[in-house]
Amino acid sequence: MATAHSRSAARLMMAPAVVLLLGWMLVPLAMTLWFSFRKYLPLRGGDLGFTGWENYSRFISSSSFWPSIQATLIIVGSVLAITVLLGLLLALLLDQPIWGQGIVRILVIAPFFVMPTVSALVWKNMFMDPVNGFFAHVWKAFGAEPVVWLSDFPLGSIIMIVSWQWLPFATLILLTAMQSLDREQLDAAEMDGASPLARFWYLVLPHLSRAISVVILIQTIFLLSIFAEIFVTTAGAFGTKTLTYLIYQRVLESQNVGLGSAGGVYAIILANIVALFLMRIVGKSLER
């Protein structure tokens, strides 16, 4: 049914979206690449010329680079582990026949809809504050010394906040995938005497493998660039400076655009490595 006429019409209909996204991708990317090779200090002399690879080597050799990579990996890795494992358990639980399933599901998903600045501030002040926070009250009720969460366990606190935000996402997707599992197959396995653990291991988990990898990859992309949660809690102090936050500080706080842009190129390369894997999985779902 696709004639030459409808093909050119189709191209025309696609054009605005393609052109806009192309511009959005290429223009800033080209500028970042250009700045990354220049000594560019907007408040201290402006563009001071070409510096070759100096920004790239300086960004890596600065004393805050490796700690920032470490903080990024710890946060991303821990949040992934927590959300996938708990999400799997929660999805299994919500998949059981229970009373009020719809309401429980709503309660579980709710944190995902809370804007990042709200969840970070509510956790920071109303729960983790060592004097007036909810946790401090609970600790005192048991006669324990309240914990100064954000300075004693800075990374742990941020991991907790971010995991709370992303657990619903993992749960929802794993639950959706679980519900498409063939019930009769499960029942047959049960009648043949397969234990619950065996049924989970040999039937449920293989069925979920694609959903799990999708959860991991999409979350990784978003987690690599978490910003607001750090911005309003520690502002990068106490070793919570991630790669994203380090670049933000170089570019906007210390206004060293050349150096920050080189960092930006590193971040883009890192994200692209993850993206490559995600694209492969998503691409497969198109072939049907």
Place this chain on the structure above:
Amino acid sequence: MARAVSPRRKLVFTLLAWAVGLLIFFPIYWTILTSFKTEGQAINDPPLFFAFDWTLENYALVQERSDYMRYLWNSVIIAGGSTLLGILVAVPAAWSMAFVPSKRTKDILLWMLSTKMLPAVGVLYPIYLLFIEMGLLDTRLGLVVVLMLINLPIIVWMLYTYFREIPVDILEAARMDGANLRSEIFYVLAPMAIPGIASTVLLSLILAWNEAFWTLNLTAAKAAPLTAFIASYSSPEGLFYAKLSAASTMAIAPILILGWFSQKQLVRGLTFGAVK
């Protein structure tokens, strides 16, 4: 349900699921509850669950001291504007990809997805600079455009997965019955496309409302939406828990409600159709 479930087993799982659900929801519940307390009661030890004087004064105070309505209005304009613009650009694109697919359709879709992977911080300064040059810094128009662009790949993808499910044969049947192009679009295609478009609008609104990188970095006093307004509570003066709670409750309530309607679509939209 083919399997017979013993009532005791169901009861155990029900109790467990409710306990976990309430635990996860607790921070939101606590925020809503605190917004109705006085500042003194908000930090009371032990925490007050019911026995306090319910008050609405925090809501009035937040509006009075910081002109809350202005930020709310900015959020509405930015989320609504970027969604409207995104849908206008994305519907034709997704439509043509779904109904007149070519060899390159898949590549274009994947390429669009790849633009979503670009870390925002990597292009922060160029965008910042362009915004200054074009006079867009701290304007709602600037944010409408940026949020439209960052959500466009998701919008196109989601619409595409919906449109692809519309059976093409039905068009031919309509043509046989003598429908012209106009009635084809209005009476046959539109009714089937509208639910998909509505779900996409919902997801786009949610994502734009909660976006907190560009809204924090590209606005100051004038165009700041609720994300930036709430962030200003990170260095407060005096007691502020009840006021923070009131402001937060108002900021998240609309999206919580929209979000509950869109659970299913959310999965499709955020996994780019890979999980349904």
